[in-house]
Amino acid sequence: MTLAQPEARLYGTFLLDNPEEKKLLQRRARMVRALREHLHGGGFTEVATPLLCRSRESAPIPQFDTTNPLTGEHYHLRHSAQDHLRRLAIAFDRVYDLGKMIRAEREDDRRAIEFTMCQAAARDLSLSQGISLLTALIQHAVLSAYGRLETPGIDWSHIRIQSFHDAAGEALHADGPLADQDLADGARKWLTSNNHRVGATDWEVLEDFMKHAIEPGLTTPTVLTGFPYPLRHNSRIDQATGLAERFSLIAGGIECADGGLKLRHAADYRPMVEANITLREQLHGITGDRGPVDFFDDLDAAGPADVFTFGLGVDRLLALCAERSIHTVVPFPFR
Structure with a gap:
């Protein structure tokens, strides 16, 4: 199925006439069920976080907005459940949300506006323990959906770990590790020479460099760790190394x-x-953004805490396994 096929708009009829597409939807259901089973077995509590949010999320991104037609109240549509889960982590050791996200994306074969995300927060885990938890979760979900880890698109039997700086050095053909400023300068030159937009900040430059230079080269499942300070997002900095305690799992050239x-x-x-x-x-x-006030108040009330979080794109995972466009694995692709 492709977006160019008008018959796919009649989704029920399309599935009836195409048994393989129906099987793919059933495979997706097994994957979602397996994610829940594995998380519950690991002591996680599922909580449905709000889709309509009064405050914008903390990331520097645009969000869809809507207004209650009866009361005039204004809401932002959820881009991520992470802020809500981070707040719940003051009361739960392990908590997760598995539901729909709405993002202002430029849609293509790998990106959709509406999709399913599994996000979790767990207290008192190290970065390596958290990564192990996620990779085991993915392998369990893939095995449940396909009966094996070697899928048509990706072989999940081995997930390697690589430092961000090593991956960046390979993309830039550097002789050795690069300091952060040398990395940012090299990324600007790479983006310019490859006709990509060059942002004004190191954050923009390194985000685009990761998307266009690093990710496409990582076809086998790879966990990148040890991110430079500009790409810390909301992760802690390891005082010994100066690197962000953050990870990104990339397969088939996409996060x-x-x-x-x-x-x-x-x-x-x-x-x-x-x-x-x-x-x-x-x-x-x-403009006119006060920030996530309730988020701050919850964290202030609870005091400092060590919390590991992750987000896993369920539809993207299935699309990678099936070697398909994300729009062919999302139920009702035409909404």
Whole structure:
């Protein structure tokens, strides 16, 4: 099925006439069920976090907005459940949400506006323990859906770990490890020479460099760790190395999961959120943002905590396994 096939709009009829597409939808159902089973077996509690949010999320991205036609109340549609799960981690040792996300994306074969995400937060895990938890979860879900780890698109039997700087050095053909500023300068030159947009900040430059230079070269499942400071997102910095305790899982040349050890209390988050508010105004013209006040208040009330979080794109995982466009594995692709 492709977006160009008008008969696919009649989705029920399309599945009836195409048994293989129906089998793929059933495979997706087994994958989702396996994710829940594995997380429940690991002591996680499932909580459905809000889809309609009064505050914008902390990332420097635009969000869809909507208004209650009866009351006029304004809401932002959920881009991620991470902030809500981080708040719940003050009361639960392990918690997760498995549901729909709505993102302002430019849709292509690998990106959809509406998709299913599995996100989790767990207290008192190291980065390596958290990565092991996620990779075991993925392998269990793939095995449940396919009966084997070697799928048509990806072989999940081995998931390797590589440092971000090593991957960046390979993309830049560097002789050895690069300091952060040398890395940013090299990324700017690479983006320019390959006719990509070059952003004004190191964060924009390195995000685009990862997307266009690093990810396409990682076809076998690879966990990138040890991110430079500009790509820390809301992860902690390892004081011994100066690197962010963050990871990204890439397969088939695209990220399908990410996460890390989160900042420990509200005082750590506030400067990052304020910088993101400024960046969101500069990049997208969004003003009047007070930040996630309830998020700060919950974290202030609870005190510092060590929390590992991850997000896994369920539809993207299945699309990678099936070697298909994401729009052919998302139920009702035409909404």
